[in-house]
Amino acid sequence: MSTPSPVPREIKGQQAPPALRAKDNGVSSQLARPSPKLRLHLQDITHKSTKIFLDSISDPQAVVESALSDIVEYLYTSPEASRKVHFKPSLPDTRSVTFILRDFSGVAYTTSLDIDSDHKEIHFSLSHIARAASGDPRHEIIGVLTHELVHCYQHTTPPDGSAPYPPSGLVEGIADFVRLKAGLAPPHWSRPRNSTDLPDSWDRGYQHTAFFLEWIEDIWVGIGAVGMGEPSRHPTPRLSG
Numbered sequence: 001m002s003t004p005s006p007v008p009r010e011i012k013g014q015q016a017p018p019a020l021r022a023k024d025n026g027v028s029s030q031l032a033r034p035s036p037k038l039r040l041h042l043q044d045i046t047h048k049s050t051k052i053f054l055d056s057i058s059d060p061q062a063v064v065e066s067a068l069s070d071i072v073e074y075l076y077t078s079p080e081a082s083r084k085v086h087f088k089p090s091l092p093d094t095r096s097v098t099f100i101l102r103d104f105s106g107v108a109y110t111t112s113l114d115i116d117s118d119h120k121e122i123h124f125s126l127s128h129i130a131r132a133a134s135g136d137p138r139h140e141i142i143g144v145l146t147h148e149l150v151h152c153y154q155h156t157t158p159p160d161g162s163a164p165y166p167p168s169g170l171v172e173g174i175a176d177f178v179r180l181k182a183g184l185a186p187p188h189w190s191r192p193r194n195s196t197d198l199p200d201s202w203d204r205g206y207q208h209t210a211f212f213l214e215w216i217e218d219i220w221v222g223i224g225a226v227g228m229g230e231p232s233r234h235p236t237p238r239l240s241g
Helices: 048-056 060-075 126-132 137-152 168-181 206-220
Strands: 037-042 096-102 108-113 116-125
Touching: 037 060, 048 096, 048 126, 048 137, 060 137, 060 168, 096 126, 096 137, 108 137, 116 126, 116 137, 126 137, 137 168, 168 206
Parallel strands: 037 096, 096 116
Antiparallel strands: 108 116
16 A cells, blocks of 8 residues: 555545435435544654645545545445345444554554554554655545545454454455545556456455455445445454555
């Protein structure tokens, strides 16, 4: 989950109500957009990437609310009520998300507070923001934040531990699936065009799994297929990536 992108994205939903309206295709879900407490921690205000972030994201609240709407739309929207197989969407009880900008290697990761897993932290690398500055930093920053916010609203295992954790590649692939559907794919992602382009496994993770999940919804099964998967229906502990 890295990288710059040349395609700016208009932030949608700035004037939209918190509740998502049903689409014309008969989708049954109308879950309200979650409203966690949002915090932003700038560890080094003198770092050049802090300025890049603030210049690129002038309205952090609008960006986060748009991402949360995307998560509800692409993960917590049930298939059409007329279909035999459907589910009742249920969002995790995430109460707060703290965005921490600091300098470390890598891109970003999400974690839960040990004392209460309903409180999440997203750590975003200032070094990665600096690398993204050569392309379209706004597009990349929003893409990474969207990916990490998905982790704040993923279920990965039943509370009683009766089922195993899903493959980590699937967890990361779902996060990139939302990023892909939201129009935030970075330019280095390459959609498979024939069998030789396919990865060795569908759960290889990140964009590889994202394209597979997109195919399942857009070509094979239809809206709600990804949301019916176990990783998006059961409570989650700690996540990273």
